[in-house]
Amino acid sequence: MSSQPEPGTEPGSGRPDVLVHRFRSFDFPFQASFRDHFTILDPWTDSPDEPADAFLARRAGGARALVCVGPTPLPADTLRLLPSLQVVIGTSAGVDHIDLRECRRRGIAVTNAGAAFAEDAADYAVALLLDVLRRMSAADRYLREGLWLKNGNYPLGFKLGGKRVGIVGLGNIGSHVAKRLQPFGCDIAYNSRSKKPSCPFPYYASIHDLASNSDVLILCCALTEETHHVINREVMTVLGDRGVIINVGRGSLIDEKELVQSLLQGELGGAGLDVFEDEPNMPKELFGLDNVVLSPHRAVITPESFEAMRELTISNLKAFFSNEPLSCLVQHK
Template structure:
């Protein structure tokens, strides 16, 4: 474990310094302010590079908010850094190899968001199949009296669901969809014998035998564009894509093209390849449900995240094991 001992010359009673480069939520700010001295870059009149230089010798812990990129250049500016704590479950915005090389420990949000994201994935799927958002727009625009009944949707029960990534989120999705009577198959880095679902060793094969693909895996070099044109072709013109993982898991341009051509049945997307930018072609399409990367956000998860983040930071500064340590490459 990286050492967090107090730098020479600093009284032991001082609150540990914590660097933040983006504003946290009000709730997290309140929790952290009571325990740590918060160094807020956005409140300083100095440019970021000079702000970092002014604290470079002392800062040992960095809190990452909203997928701020932690790369070699940032780490170069913080030579005393020994801990990076991110408020996200995913860590694709952090250069883990560089952290490992420099002896910097990393912690994430662990499973705090798993149930929320799983619920949201199911919600997106029901919305796409039953056209809930589209029906809402139909009524609000006053079209019902003139246009009559809205076109039929499709039921969720018995849909064959393929889950890409049967981790903490994917397994929660599977559990919920199984209750609807959906046969569950999955692709993951390895077979998960603790689960009663069918393992498929190829994403294309999984798509070929599924009505729905739910994406719940981490974004890595290996999973970038894991849903490509071949997988979409295998899924077919009636297939549904639900993405609550990361936008770049999908070849977004290819997905948009196929949605416009009617070569994919629909999509529920909470994440996007270049967010917050969203392909404008999707704005007027009724078989696509869009949301601004909020699957994990509830009052309950926000409270849990505050407590977990504070606990991880306190563990680091007390030289105790981290609660949600991220495995670093050797």
């Protein structure tokens, strides 16, 4: 009697099925290396003229693993088309686009790629802070527009050394931010879901209190129902007219309308923003402000971080199919 293939495994291949879930416009450049280990099911590659949901229902019902590419939404309706699903491997640091409640109900494990992106995101956060304080991008524009010759020296910026920096979310990214800021002589404090017993920095359970004792807030936390608009007008007010906000987390951590008004009215000292509430749309009122540095959601992305993400994704898939522990496992609430 011939042996039966493991459920979710292509007959005769010996390679388990892995569903790739992505926007049609999203590239998945690592498919070739994935195919060395897995049978890839990708609606946009395998059956581009068929609606994705129809493909899932017809072809992917037995898939036990799914790779969610970037911020592609993975709602409960899509998860219900995948009755055999046991693990979602995320390729981004955040997981707010995945229905974690449905995953928890179904017992589906979820991982992210935060460890692959943490160092690059931390570098970028510090770069944004330096740029906002020292006005490097604004000074570059001033020079290129011929204003140095016409108007004289550009106005002074502010030093980073000695600033009180509050980190919101002391996870992978936040910890690397703290590590990079210590040599500058910054006084670091943090807010997180809970106090970290081994952490040497002061802990504030309230972001309002953290802001009251900070010159800078750096946002590195995940976007959840609890952290949506956690940076509101009250927080901006106590941060003050020389305070700076840096966001490399998610745009909706900040009440963007209130942020724009605080900056336009001079009630906040500056901002470095890599993420926005309605990407790629963003408030054009910020374009003319020299104390604001804007970036198109690039903090985590380098060739090196992409390669680290690829390795982490393959490693987690191999671990899952070998019944070994997963890395970067997301704790469902």
